[in-house]
Amino acid sequence: MTGFFRRHTEWTCDGTPLSVVAHTFGTPTHIYSGAHLTERYRAYDAAFRDVAHRVHYAIKANATLGIVRHMRQLGAAADANSGGELEVALRAGFLPSEIVFTGVGKTHAELERAVGLGLAAINAESLGEVDRISAIAQAQGRQAHVALRINPDVDAGSHPHISTGSRITKFGVSLDEARHMVKTMASKPSLKVVGLHVHIGSQITSAAPLAKGAAVVADLARELMAHGIPLEHLDVGGGLGIEYQDHQAVVSPDDYAAALLPIVRSTGLTLLLEPGRWLVGPGGALLTQVVDLKRRPDGKWFVIVDAGMTDLMRPALYGAFHRIEPVTSRDGEPILADIVGPVCETTDTLGSARMLPPVEVGDLMVVRDTGAYGAVMASNYNRRPMAAEVLIENGAPRLIRRRQTVDDILQWDL
Ligand SMILES: Cc1ncc(COP(=O)(O)O)c(C=O)c1O
Secondary structure, three states, rough: OOOOOEEEOOOOOEEEEEEHHHHHOOOOEEEEEEHHHHHHHHHHHHHOOOEEEEEEEHHHHHHHHHHHHHHOOOOOEEEEOOOOHHHHHHHHOOOOHHHOOOOOOOOHHHHHHHHHHHEEEEOOHHHHHHHHHHHHHHHHHEEEEEEEEEEEOOOOOOOHHEEOOOOOOOOOOOOHHHHHHHHHHHOOOEEEEEEEEOOOOOOEOOHHHHHHHHHHHHHHHHHHHHOOOOOOEEEEOOOOOOOOOOOOOOOOOOHHHHHHHHHHOOOOOEEEEEHHHHHHHOEEEEEEEEEEEEEOOOOOOOEEOOOOOOOOOOHHOOOOOEEEEEOOOOOOOOEEEEEEOOOOOOOOOOOOOOEEEEOOOOEEEEEOOOOOOOOOHHHHHHOOOOOOEEEEEOOHHHHHHHHOOOHHHHOOOO
């Protein structure tokens, strides 16, 4: 068994008791199961074995170097969403030819770096950006590899804050615009149009919208190739959702591949995928300690823990649900509780109205499925130092990010 599971009475990560991790590294700490990350990557990659494909791990989901290196060692390529993530990819050992670079509002400096590196593809988001890439490539005497991000106007059926494929969002260009743009791009000697890109959102729990988005770009690719524009790949982005709640219906990579492959195969193009959440979400958890307990007049409890929205922003940002459990359950009457952090915001609530076994100050709790969009969204609000991060590798915990100190934070203040 890999990942987070109970052994005897205690939650473990790959069999390492979470109390041992807390004792060694303190709390709050993000913990990752190396074995589970490996298992997920292999399952995802295997689902697409019947077509030429590359899995570009979406670094935005978890950009800690130890995790990004782990994905690279498994054979992944990389998807970077900012200049910072580009440097993470390089530092983790990815070759420029293994990196695609996406993002609305890439700065001039970011584009200069991307063109200079000779990335596998810069996923362009607008006509203006195409012109800027072209000018930079010309100035550098290079030919930049570009793909155009299409906005297919598809409803991802996910939370509106993480849906990116409808025409009212800021992402990509419409199909009509794309037809003209690709032809213009193909006529510029400073650009090589290598593919089309689409990403309709994240935490998508049915295959249909993903397949619909892919079909839009596959049709356009066929049309463009029929007009003599050679393409190399179709990049269908990430988006596959995970089971945050018990028995939540989600799509497996195999079912996703079954929906996608007939669409992609007919183009003859290499398939690029950019999964983030599905690969690293369930393999991470946030370990925290109870620092106080309060009872409301209506009988409900506040369980106040030492992790908050600064360590895991998803509940405050999207009302996201994460399972939360005591690391070791006590016997006794269950309590109804909100599990809250110490930050001075009422939205600093990790879980609302949960039935929990009785807890006491000092008890450890585990917030599950925080491997994606967890540590990476951390902030220093309230001058709170960011949590430590620990990867369980071959059954042993390794610190992959040391806990920040207040001195670390203050060193930038002049
Ligand atoms: C362009 C792009 N690719 C890939 C991803 C990864 O998505 P997910 O973590 O849902 O797989 C994102 C995240 O939203 C993204 O914006």
